[in-house]
Amino acid sequence: DTEVTQTPKHLVMGMTNKKSLKCEQHMGHRAMYWYKQKAKKPPELMFVYSYEKLSINESVPSRFSPECPNSSLLNLHLHALQPEDSALYLCASSQVHLFYGYTFGSGTRLTVV
Amino acid sequence: ELKVEQNPLFLSMQEGKNYTIYCNYSTTSDRLYWYRQDPGKSLESLFVLLSNGAVKQEGRLMASLDTKARLSTLHITAAVHDLSATYFCAVDALLTGGGNKLTFGTGTQLKVEL
Numbered sequence: 001d002t003e004v005t006q007t008p009k010h011l012v013m014g015m016t017n018k019k020s021l022k023c024e025q026h027m028g029h030r031a032m033y034w035y036k037q038k039a040k041k042p043p044e045l046m047f048v049y050s051y052e053k054l055s056i057n058e059s060v061p062s063r064f065s066p067e068c069p070n071s072s073l074l075n076l077h078l079h080a081l082q083p084e085d086s087a088l089y090l091c092a093s094s095q096v097h098l099f100y101g102y103t104f105g106s107g108t109r110l111t112v113v
Numbered sequence: 114e115l116k117v118e119q120n121p122l123f124l125s126m127q128e129g130k131n132y133t134i135y136c137n138y139s140t141t142s143d144r145l146y147w148y149r150q151d152p153g154k155s156l157e158s159l160f161v162l163l164s165n166g167a168v169k170q171e172g173r174l175m176a177s178l179d180t181k182a183r184l185s186t187l188h189i190t191a192a193v194h195d196l197s198a199t200y201f202c203a204v205d206a207l208l209t210g211g212g213n214k215l216t217f218g219t220g221t222q223l224k225v226e227l
Contacts, residue, residue, distance in 0.1 A: 031212035042201055042217035043156070050211025090155060096211050100161070101146065107155045 001026040004105035006091050012111045015081060021108045023074040023091030029103070031055075032074040034066060035090040037107075043090055049074060050096055081112045115140050117204050119218035126192050127226050134221045136185040136202035145185045146203045146215070147176050156201070159187075192225045199223070 004025045013019050023032065031050045035043040048056040049068040057066075063085075065077040074091060091105040116139040126132050136145070144163055148156040160169045162178035162185060169176050173196065175188045185202055202218040 033212070033215075040220075040222075042220050045214055045216070048208060048210075048212040048214065050208070053211070055208055055210035055212045056214065088153075088155075092215075094213065099144075099213065101158065102215060104156045104158075109153070 002103065004091055004093050004103050006089075006105035006108050008108060009106065010109045010111075012113060013078065013081065014113055015083070017081075018077070018079045020078065021076040021089055021091075021110075023076075023093075023105055024072055025093045025103065026072055027093065027103065028071075028095075029093035030071055030096045031094045032068060033092040033094075033102070034074070034076055035092065037088040037090060039087075047076075078110075081110075083112050086111045115142070115204060115206055115214075115216045117202060117216050117218040119200075119202055119221050121221060122219060123222050123224075125224045125226060126189075128193055129191050131191065132189050134187040134189075134200055134202075134223075136187070136218050138183050138185075138202075138204045138216075138218075140206070141180070141183075142204045142206060144205050145178050146205070147174075147185070147187055148201045148203065148217075150199045150201065150220075152199075159200075189223075194225045194227050197223055197225045 034046040037043040047066045052068045067075040089108045092102045094102045147159040160176040165180040167178045173190045178185045200221045205213040205215040
């Protein structure tokens, strides 16, 4: 299996809702990442997990809460989002050592109404 | 802070023509990536350049890396309509806590006219 699987592919949520994005990989990668991409902009790093521990938080608002329950799974919990949080959320994974690049998932298109 | 700049931001070209996209970055890095993104889709990896002087080619696309100049180029030969997409370069840096931080360039929106 050489893929990163993201679910759901599309999500519409209200500003008072709580939802979660899920990312899964079975390549044995021990680093996992969340990126946010607004329309016509480059992806921006949000969080990095290395060996299931949070390695970097790029000053992301607390309404985004990441979780890495095991080496194959990465979640992004969403609560009280704003319309400006609407974007494409991309998950990626990589090896930590003997680095050969990143594998990106297909993304979740999030719309906050 | 690592900064990655691409130019041009927009590129409209005719089929059969050649063109080059440039990617400059601000701090030392030995790894540079090129990605393609179609509208509404995720990132497709095109090239990974790991050392100074690296050159890779796939079809009508060729990428090169000059780490001393902190410059990478993506050359398009005899463009075809199917190459229309947004192209990103990206540079990464090793994090002390593990993992890597990948910083993307501004992107080049390429449109190949029939």
